[in-house]
Amino acid sequence: MKFDVITLFPNMIKDACSHSMLSRALNTGIISINTINPRDYTLDKHKKVDDTPYGGGAGMVLMCQPYFDAFDSIQKDEHTEVFLLSPQGQKFEQTTACELSEKKHIILICGHYEGFDERIKIYTKAKEISIGDFVLTGGELPALCIIDAVSRNIEGFLGKIESAKKDSFSDGLLEHPQYTKPREFRGLNVPEILFSGNHSKIDEWRRRQQLLVTARKRPDLIAKFKKNCNNSKDLKLLNEVLFPKTEYDRNVD
Ligand SMILES: C[S@@+](CC[C@H](N)C(=O)[O-])C[C@H]1O[C@@H](n2cnc3c(N)ncnc32)[C@H](O)[C@@H]1O
CATH class of the missing domain: 3.40.1280.10 (SPOUT methyltransferase, trefoil knot domain)
Known part of the structure; x- marks a missing residue:
């Protein structure tokens, strides 16, 4: 270039x-x-x-x-x-x-x-x-x-x-939080899931975090994402993020 x-x-x-x-x-x-x-x-x-x-x-x-x-x-x-x-x-x-x-x-x-x-x-x-x-x-x-x-x-x-493809905004969402060593620092811990070795679970956690972080920091982006999204897994996760179940819901379920 x-x-x-x-x-x-x-x-x-x-x-x-x-x-x-x-x-x-x-x-x-x-x-x-x-x-x-x-x-x-x-x-x-x-x-x-x-x-x-x-x-x-x-x-x-x-x-x-x-x-x-x-x-x-x-x-x-x-x-x-x-x-x-x-x-x-x-x-x-x-x-x-x-x-x-x-x-x-x-x-x-x-x-x-x-x-x-x-x-x-x-x-x-x-x-x-x-x-x-x-x-x-x-x-x-x-x-x-x-x-x-x-x-x-x-x-x-x-x-x-x-790395660039996973950056914030690349697919309309902000990036998930990142952590590096050490596992614990001054009482602050890295989320356990990241040590599970279960890559599909880690991917799902990261996707959920992306949706959560974007919903909190940039609701304008979430609205756009929701409008254009046709991935049912993402839509289900988004629904869970936007409308988390309450104690009452869990009892009724
Ligand atoms: C002081 S600015 C001129 C602003 C102009 N008088 C106006 O009000 O639209 C001088 C130059 O800085 C650049 N510039 C300033 N702000 C910019 C921005 N937000 N994005 C891109 N270029 C910018 C442009 O090249 C512009 O010609």
Whole structure:
């Protein structure tokens, strides 16, 4: 997967990608990340990339020319996906990360200051993409979030691709709780079932926990899951989680 990032602050991208899994993926060639700085494409001697907004108002707006030329410098084909980072864009989610991990080439255009001259979006035919309903100073952190989340889903990025497939949101639910050694720490115990060696029981416990955790933390996701679910085992577990039996029910049963 090739990422081209158009940014006025290439070191923000390079530095952040020089650690941990992203750095390993770069070294093994699973991904490549190239930065293009619009400032290198300015035509005036002051390397100006922004100007005051027409119609007045605060802040500076990114100018067309350096961004058009930076964009034109990138080799593209019909499979290239172009995104413009913007708080006004379509929300980036885990499903987007999984879909994009199948692509070969992604261009991310980072804004700054007051944002882009509107014609940059039109010229590049970019889709606007947002990482949430809040406003950051620039598009570099959102671009890094996207690079990281997409890369996790590329075969070979993680030791086992199943790790990404079991992550929260992958099948619409949050992940179940995880535990590691020691078995007991300061009076806090790991659930007994995890030592049973009975893998089908452990799987069922984990699924129940997923449903429980999601119902508690993200009822919006549970509602969506319930609507789309056609797995009878999941639906039965969900029913048990949402409507646990009371003492009275048990006596009547
Ligand atoms: C200060 S913001 C500009 C916000 C713009 N004036 C507005 O209100 O829509 C500067 C740049 O940061 C990036 N940015 C800020 N928040 C973002 C978000 N939630 N998702 C994606 N990009 C964001 C965009 O590239 C944006 O052009």
